[in-house]
Amino acid sequence: MALWVRVRMVMMISLPARYASFSLITHHCPHVQLPTQSRANSYHPRFVAEKSTRIASGAQSAYDIGHDTSVSINGDLIDQTTLQALIGDSDDTNAHDASTLTDDDPSTLPNGLIGGFYIVKQYSTPTSFDLSSPMLGAIDAKRVELTDTNVTLPIALMLIDPAEYPSLSKARKTIRQNKIVLHRSNVDNEVTFPRTSFERPAASIGRVLDRVQPGDIIGVQNRLSHGIYSRYVGLAKPSFDLPVLYEDDHVAIVHKPPGVAIYNGREGGHGRNTIRYALPHVLKPPKQQKSIHSNGGADAKARNVLKRPVACHRLDMPTSGVLVVAKTYDAVADVTRQFEHRIVRKTYAAILNGRLEESSEENTISSQEAYDLGVDVDPSDSKVRWQVIRDVQEGKEALTVWRSLRYCRSTKAADGFVTLVELKPKTGRKHQLRRHMAWNYDRHIVGDTTYGTAYDAKRWGRGLMLTSCHIALHHPYYSNTKEGRTKWEKLSSIDNLGVRRLGEKLFQATKDSPVVLEVSVDLPNKFTTFLQTEERRAAEHSDCQ
Numbered sequence: 001m002a003l004w005v006r007v008r009m010v011m012m013i014s015l016p017a018r019y020a021s022f023s024l025i026t027h028h029c030p031h032v033q034l035p036t037q038s039r040a041n042s043y044h045p046r047f048v049a050e051k052s053t054r055i056a057s058g059a060q061s062a063y064d065i066g067h068d069t070s071v072s073i074n075g076d077l078i079d080q081t082t083l084q085a086l087i088g089d090s091d092d093t094n095a096h097d098a099s100t101l102t103d104d105d106p107s108t109l110p111n112g113l114i115g116g117f118y119i120v121k122q123y124s125t126p127t128s129f130d131l132s133s134p135m136l137g138a139i140d141a142k143r144v145e146l147t148d149t150n151v152t153l154p155i156a157l158m159l160i161d162p163a164e165y166p167s168l169s170k171a172r173k174t175i176r177q178n179k180i181v182l183h184r185s186n187v188d189n190e191v192t193f194p195r196t197s198f199e200r201p202a203a204s205i206g207r208v209l210d211r212v213q214p215g216d217i218i219g220v221q222n223r224l225s226h227g228i229y230s231r232y233v234g235l236a237k238p239s240f241d242l243p244v245l246y247e248d249d250h251v252a253i254v255h256k257p258p259g260v261a262i263y264n265g266r267e268g269g270h271g272r273n274t275i276r277y278a279l280p281h282v283l284k285p286p287k288q289q290k291s292i293h294s295n296g297g298a299d300a301k302a303r304n305v306l307k308r309p310v311a312c313h314r315l316d317m318p319t320s321g322v323l324v325v326a327k328t329y330d331a332v333a334d335v336t337r338q339f340e341h342r343i344v345r346k347t348y349a350a351i352l353n354g355r356l357e358e359s360s361e362e363n364t365i366s367s368q369e370a371y372d373l374g375v376d377v378d379p380s381d382s383k384v385r386w387q388v389i390r391d392v393q394e395g396k397e398a399l400t401v402w403r404s405l406r407y408c409r410s411t412k413a414a415d416g417f418v419t420l421v422e423l424k425p426k427t428g429r430k431h432q433l434r435r436h437m438a439w440n441y442d443r444h445i446v447g448d449t450t451y452g453t454a455y456d457a458k459r460w461g462r463g464l465m466l467t468s469c470h471i472a473l474h475h476p477y478y479s480n481t482k483e484g485r486t487k488w489e490k491l492s493s494i495d496n497l498g499v500r501r502l503g504e505k506l507f508q509a510t511k512d513s514p515v516v517l518e519v520s521v522d523l524p525n526k527f528t529t530f531l532q533t534e535e536r537r538a539a540e541h542s543d544c545q
Helices: 002-013 080-087 153-160 168-176 227-232 275-282 300-304 329-340 367-373 432-441 454-460 482-491 525-544
Strands: 117-124 180-183 203-205 217-223 244-247 251-256 305-311 320-328 345-353 364-366 385-393 396-409 417-425 466-474 500-502 506-508 516-520
Touching: 153 168, 153 180, 153 217, 227 305, 244 516, 251 275, 251 516, 275 305, 305 329, 320 329, 329 466, 345 432, 345 525, 364 367, 367 385, 367 396, 385 432, 396 432, 396 525, 417 432, 417 525, 482 500
Parallel strands: 320 466
Antiparallel strands: 117 217, 180 203, 180 217, 244 251, 251 320, 305 320, 345 417, 345 466, 364 385, 385 396, 396 417, 466 516, 500 506, 506 516
């Protein structure tokens, strides 16, 4: 029975769900221009006028963020309890963690037996092991054939370093993570301690059933190739691509693929197929920097850097698009407050099942009126009219403006058409866009199994047709810290339109306005191919008739 259970578990672990790679190289849909990419009106965001909403340099720390903890886990905001769990315990000073060694020069450490790994700790085995130690508890020494000169590797770790390996399960887990290296005394006659090298065949990666004898040297190897993120970089790479659209020492923006969760829920289930697992693999660790909340001290800079990057908001698992990630405590506090105060501007695109006609003139607003509502539009575009949805979801206001971009004939759609729409939410309620389309217009998003039907989603076979294609926010460092503003003045330059810029994604419209980080992506390939396929099939069906 034990063998069967172990075989079954191995099979389950070795067959994770596979998600398609997500490419940024897309083809534009005919007759569609979506919606804010490299546009001149980026110089007119509401950030320019609303200087009073800028977050002061005395912003709260990540542990004192005052956002609404009642927000659903599927909404825009991440509740405080979840954020605390994602950030981790800032007081963790375990000396054996790779994160505590990132200031050391890896070249001074022995190479591990896996590329990018280094031996960060070594143990010399005693001349005899104390089998009467209370650490062994109920372990039957006779059954596992323990002697004072011959023990298993997990038990050796427990006896040599009980603080680090207080239980048999902890020791076994560390060994199975390939973090233990065993150098045999009977292979090398001149064993020195500590060793300056661990090389095969004298050294090997430890296994749970390995036996340890006096004179053997046990090494702990950790990955140091990713700096402070090394302890979170697993041996297995993520099973999906995660393109980095923007990155600096404070914040990053990545392109989340569809079908991938931000992180494991309370009950787990996603394994390595999460954004949280992938972030340390694709992002560079930041340089240590002093927190704006710190009173000084030798470790003030180290305290501001997050041990692992953290997503600052949410996208539903089937939704693709731009995702903001913080690298420091100051950044995660600043960006989450921007989401709470509705400073961040967002644009989505979706394909609806059915033809969604725009309402009469009395139900539409101008671009200037939409801009005054606080959504992501160009107020100077007088030709565009916007539809408004303002209602209450779960006791809170939910506001979205939208417009139709294109209609395509479809043999599978409810009324023979699908509609490509541009959606600009001000609020971020749970499933807000999906609910607004399904509940207010009876036109659910293609592939939506929650507000549509599983049968329809299976017929389409393309997943949820909803993507976040544009986001703009105040840069948490260059906008809201004195040090950052000084550095911005030195690094940026003024273009021929009088706008101060740094690269393609950072700009400051006027001297007194915030520094804005703005990122756009094209429609995913699956959007354009879906529309083309539906039109082609509809044309073929019409010809047959």
